[in-house]
Amino acid sequence: DQQVKQNSPSLSVQEGRISILNCDYTNSMFDYFLWYKKYPAEGPTFLISISSIKDKNEDGRFTVFLNKSAKHLSLHIVPSQPGDSAVYFCAARGFIQGAQKLVFGQGTRLTINP
Amino acid sequence: GAVVSQHPSWVICKSGTSVKIECRSLDFQATTMFWYRQFPKQSLMLMATSNEGSKATYEQGVEKDKFLINHASLTLSTLTVTSAHPEDSSFYICSARDLGVGGAGDQPQHFGDGTRLSIL
Numbered sequence: 001d002q003q004v005k006q007n008s009p010s011l012s013v014q015e016g017r018i019s020i021l022n023c024d025y026t027n028s029m030f031d032y033f034l035w036y037k038k039y040p041a042e043g044p045t046f047l048i049s050i051s052s053i054k055d056k057n058e059d060g061r062f063t064v065f066l067n068k069s070a071k072h073l074s075l076h077i078v079p080s081q082p083g084d085s086a087v088y089f090c091a092a093r094g095f096i097q098g099a100q101k102l103v104f105g106q107g108t109r110l111t112i113n114p
Numbered sequence: 115g116a117v118v119s120q121h122p123s124w125v126i127c128k129s130g131t132s133v134k135i136e137c138r139s140l141d142f143q144a145t146t147m148f149w150y151r152q153f154p155k156q157s158l159m160l161m162a163t164s165n166e167g168s169k170a171t172y173e174q175g176v177e178k179d180k181f182l183i184n185h186a187s188l189t190l191s192t193l194t195v196t197s198a199h200p201e202d203s204s205f206y207i208c209s210a211r212d213l214g215v216g217g218a219g220d221q222p223q224h225f226g227d228g229t230r231l232s233i234l
Contacts, residue, residue, distance in 0.1 A: 034222055043207050043225030102223060104157045
């Protein structure tokens, strides 16, 4: 049962344009959502997060939008830069089986073309 | 910012060998650390939650006797893959959350760089 889903395994965007990565979740009890960026053979790096009581959080080029009614969040990167090429994971935090845990999506590989 | 160091980054060993992976929080104390496993092109799957001074909590389907976790101090957790076999080959990643700043509320988990384990 995949509680967090990233339905696009890959995305290719032109440098300077906007990159939009999407994530859907099924558990309405998740209270926090995070986006991580991952390069090969490295651990994920935290990018940006959003509380379930908000609908938008912005940090520089990165903005996360949360639509609770649709159980959907998205990460916008604008303008996209070649260094943004990586795998992006969305994660949701919730109490599962008595403990606070992060549940990750499958990841989306973003490629920024010069 | 918070840094989590994981060692070794890459291990190749023979079937039947036990392998220990260390995870350290370098500039903060972590009462709780997490161990994940990632198969190629798949998501990070939580294996267990490591609690300082007490037993680890394992996720369903993860063998406790196979994956031994020790969290002896506030900055160190170890994962030992005992009698490793080729099916244990994977990318193992630890993470920790800095509870020292603002409490448990909104602090993100910070991840180590992972350990690529290859069992021949």
